[in-house]
Amino acid sequence: MSNTLVQSDAWKNLQQHHTEIKDRHLRDLFAEDSTRGKKFTLEAAGLFLDYSKNRMTGETMKLLVALARSATLPDRIEAMFSGQKINTTEDRAVLHTALRAPRGAEVVFDGKNVVPDVHEVLDRMASFVNRISSGEWKGHTGKKIRNVVNIGIGGSDLGPVMAYEALRHYSNRELTMRFVSNVDATDFAESTQGLDPAETLFIVASKTFTTQETMTNANTARAWLLDGLEGDKSAVAKHFVALSTNAEAVRAFGIDTDNMFGFWDWVGGRYSMDSAIGLSTMLAIGPDGFREMLAGFHEMDTHYRTAPLDQNMPVIMGLLGLWYSNFFGAQTLAVLPYDQYLSRFPAYLQQLTMESNGKSVTLEGKRVSYDTGAVYWGEPGTNGQHSFYQLIHQGTHLIPCDFIAFANSLNPIGDHHDKLMANVFAQGEALAMGKTADQVRAEGTSESLVPHRVFEGNRPSNTLLIDKLTPRVLGSLVALYEHCVFTQGVIWNINPFDQWGVELGKQLAKAIIPELQSSDVKLSHDSSTNALIERYRTTKSS
Ligand SMILES: O=P(O)(O)OC[C@H]1O[C@H](O)[C@H](O)[C@@H](O)[C@@H]1O
Numbered sequence: 001m002s003n004t005l006v007q008s009d010a011w012k013n014l015q016q017h018h019t020e021i022k023d024r025h026l027r028d029l030f031a032e033d034s035t036r037g038k039k040f041t042l043e044a045a046g047l048f049l050d051y052s053k054n055r056m057t058g059e060t061m062k063l064l065v066a067l068a069r070s071a072t073l074p075d076r077i078e079a080m081f082s083g084q085k086i087n088t089t090e091d092r093a094v095l096h097t098a099l100r101a102p103r104g105a106e107v108v109f110d111g112k113n114v115v116p117d118v119h120e121v122l123d124r125m126a127s128f129v130n131r132i133s134s135g136e137w138k139g140h141t142g143k144k145i146r147n148v149v150n151i152g153i154g155g156s157d158l159g160p161v162m163a164y165e166a167l168r169h170y171s172n173r174e175l176t177m178r179f180v181s182n183v184d185a186t187d188f189a190e191s192t193q194g195l196d197p198a199e200t201l202f203i204v205a206s207k208t209f210t211t212q213e214t215m216t217n218a219n220t221a222r223a224w225l226l227d228g229l230e231g232d233k234s235a236v237a238k239h240f241v242a243l244s245t246n247a248e249a250v251r252a253f254g255i256d257t258d259n260m261f262g263f264w265d266w267v268g269g270r271y272s273m274d275s276a277i278g279l280s281t282m283l284a285i286g287p288d289g290f291r292e293m294l295a296g297f298h299e300m301d302t303h304y305r306t307a308p309l310d311q312n313m314p315v316i317m318g319l320l321g322l323w324y325s326n327f328f329g330a331q332t333l334a335v336l337p338y339d340q341y342l343s344r345f346p347a348y349l350q351q352l353t354m355e356s357n358g359k360s361v362t363l364e365g366k367r368v369s370y371d372t373g374a375v376y377w378g379e380p381g382t383n384g385q386h387s388f389y390q391l392i393h394q395g396t397h398l399i400p401c402d403f404i405a406f407a408n409s410l411n412p413i414g415d416h417h418d419k420l421m422a423n424v425f426a427q428g429e430a431l432a433m434g435k436t437a438d439q440v441r442a443e444g445t446s447e448s449l450v451p452h453r454v455f456e457g458n459r460p461s462n463t464l465l466i467d468k469l470t471p472r473v474l475g476s477l478v479a480l481y482e483h484c485v486f487t488q489g490v491i492w493n494i495n496p497f498d499q500w501g502v503e504l505g506k507q508l509a510k511a512i513i514p515e516l517q518s519s520d521v522k523l524s525h526d527s528s529t530n531a532l533i534e535r536y537r538t539t540k541s542s
Pocket residue numbers: 153154155156205206207208209210211214269270355499502
């Protein structure tokens with residue numbers, strides 16, 4: 001068991017401080033300091049953060065920053081940016097920040113500047129995108145490509161889908177974009193419904209090019225294409241491209257490596273939407289839009305690397321998240337974007353945060369004696385308000401919230417946006433301030449209903465208030481959360497860059513497939529699993 005963190009002075013100071021602050025109400029903290037709403041704010045890389053509605057004071061922030069310092073966060077940040085092999089369990093560097101380094105920058109890994117390679121791939125992607133959108137690249141029968149289907153899962157799906165949805169306003173509406181991820185054939189069947197194979201391009205996105213779901217869907221796509229094009233195998237070259245680090249497997253699948261866009265093992269799957277994995281994003285918003293997005297990422301990277309810890313947005317948000325997880329016992333964090341375009345942002349963040357910080361051993365392999373990554377979840381506002389906000393306002397769990405809102409709508413129609421924004425401001429206020437029994441009584445509520453209508457308040461939130469959703473802002477926003485995750489991972493002394501926890505299920509599924517396909521195979525699982533498999537065998541129709 002590793003107790004190093006909880007035995008540190010910085011941690012003990014926070015524990016002591018927590019006993020002093022835990023019963024203080026945000027109502028009082030705001031009443032005591034009229035400048036609070038301006039004091040605890042920060043601007044970086046096009047984002048404005050108001051973190052004043054958190055259960056903390058200036059002293060809390062000092063102690064949290066001291067904790068970050070005692071975990072040598074600045075050194076760890078530098079180790080990441082400079083390409084040290086900080087992903088120790090996989091013996092890899094972690095250089096997603098190099099993917100958005102400007103042309104001409106230098107990021108040396110293994111004695112080689114990787115930035116020219118990054119830009120070489122970006123340039124090839126741009127030229128491919130231009131050929132598709134101009135119609136120069138034609139399908140096998142000479143038709144223009146009008147449909148793009150991205151086949152990938154996890155990091156090879158969630159980032160591309162999220163970015164496509166987020167940047168739809170800027171996208172080429174002549175291209176129909178679909179995304180297939182699930183091994184459930186329904187996903188493939190519904191996503192290709194109504195598409196003409198002669199006008200369809202499949203992007204097979206897989207870092208490893210071995211993932212069961214993606215390879216199954218890619219094979220089905222190939223069969224679907226050939227079926228629609230009279231079985232002519234030479235059609236594959238015009239209708240399939242691959243995004244991968246594994247050239248050999250791409251070739252073995254039958255995709256010419258000329259039609260492959262590569263990246264490197266120093267890019268984790270959940271950190272790859274700005275690599276070649278972003279080809280669908282680039283097809284949608286064009287090469288200039290994609291470069292703008294990369295510039296936003298880079299601006300946040302620079303902020304994270306250079307700003308003092310107490311003025312550093314990802315550090316502040318990471319520390320506040322940790323404050324609730326480790327000192328208030330909060331188990332989840334809700335991400336609530338007040339923008340329909342960000343509808344998939346919470347799902348994207350789930351992989352980023354939970355696959356990264358869902359660990360229970362330290363870098364040295366010892367069981368941690370404290371909680372690590374929180375459960376991230378959320379839905380776009382205002383939909384969530386009519387669903388689960390009840391629990392956030394009046395339930396027994398403390399759920400810190402991140403509100404994400406934009407001052408300008410990309411679809412300014414009537415007074416929709418003022419109404420949307422009124423709601424996000426109202427929610428933050430209601431959560432923090434609540435409504436006392438006296439206030440409820442003053443409204444003439446009968447005494448028996450008073451307890452039901454009281455809002456305790458003192459429920460914390462951050463508000464990111466941003467000018468307008470653009471490709472650049474999306475880049476900054478994603479980088480903000482990436483670095484927030486890293487900040488927490490460093491303090492918890494875990495490895496945010498491996499994902500061994502997904503392996504066991506994969507391994508067992510592989511062994512079960514033949515057991516489902518032949519009743520002759522003897523079952524040797526636990527009695528529940530055996531019985532379920534037997535029932536499946538007898539119930540399935542073929
Ligand atoms: O891109 P791929 O190699 O196909 O991997 C897709 C996904 O599957 C794995 O199981 C990992 O848990 C994810 O981190 C990864 O993003």
